[in-house]
Amino acid sequence: MFKSAMIGLLSMFAVLMLPQAAQAEYADVVINNYADAAGMRPVVFPHWYHRIRFRCKVCHADLGFKFKAGGNKITMANIIDGKFCGACHNGEISWSVENCGMCHSGVPGMPTQIHGSTVQRLVAPTYKSLDKPAK
Amino acid sequence: MKIKHFFLSVLAMTVLLAVGFNAQAAQAPLKEVKSAKGNVSGANVFNRLLKKDTQRNAAPAEDGIHDPANDGTHVLQPPLIAYDGLPTSxxxxYVDWVKSLDDGLLKPRYDLFDPTVExxxxxxxxxxxxxxxxxxVVFPHKPHTQWLHCSNCHPKIFIPQRKANVMSMSAILLGQKCGxxxxxxxxxxxTASCTKCHSKPKAADWKPPKSEASLQNPWR
Incomplete structure (x- = not known):
């Protein structure tokens, strides 16, 4: 009796531990070029939030973001210099760099990816950035 | 016999509990979506591995890629609040971004500093x-130039030369050209978005073109 109850309990935990399918927004980008190695959570960039405020051109033509997840070597030093995210995330247009957890909010260890992308759905497991982080 | 029954009941109960727990954790702020698939009997649901369209636009803490243990996650705006009143797709x-822009519901900036730049x-x-x-395929420049700059696509992605841009669905699916x-x-x-690009029907007398090999076949 006790044994079967234990098996039941164990099976309950097993079901709870199964990975839940991510329900994140289409085009949310996880950027984990350097974050994991630096002991930070990966960055989650929500395209939907930014496209309500700015057209693609502002970041992808003016600020020089390439159309490639993980293809932009974004570092905190770059951001503080006013490049990439730092063009707005400087405390004037949007929140500045001391709000670490608002950008570095991803599940630790998640690879660089565009959530819900065709490549992610067709080519499993999720692809990794071609550019290895510089040491 | 009794032990077996007890074991089975415990197992069923725990599975139900677990499913209920998961559903509860994710359900509260999410919109239930009615689809044609929802009306058919369970016998027709054959592929359990396909992602079902029951939950959309999850809040950051429940979306599976944000870490709920992080304080900053709970400060972020849930998408459904931002999407309120926007046309759906x-x-x-599940938002028709181009229509939102055309209807004037969105006013995203074209310049970082100057809101008046058109x-x-x-x-x-x-x-x-x-x-x-x-x-x-009909490619409309209009919605593309509303969002992007010419230099985003030309000349690197789409070469400005006739017949220089060879495209296929496999290339697009793997992230080339339109992809x-x-x-x-x-x-x-x-499968729901094919007709957004493939929008100009073939003429009534259209026939598939013959390949070079069949045209040059001497026994034709």
């Missing part, structure tokens, strides 16, 4: 004939 973010909109449709029986954006950020490549 059947794929991607985009250089070019209204030019390019028709690309499709060899197979799919309707031909640099479509299938990642702009509307995705799904």
């Amino acid at each position: 059947e794929f991607g973010n 985009p250089l909109v070019m209204d030019l449709d390019i028709v690309r004939e499709v060899k197979a029986s799919m309707p031909d 640099v954006c479509h299938g990642k950020v702009s509307f995705p490549v799904t």
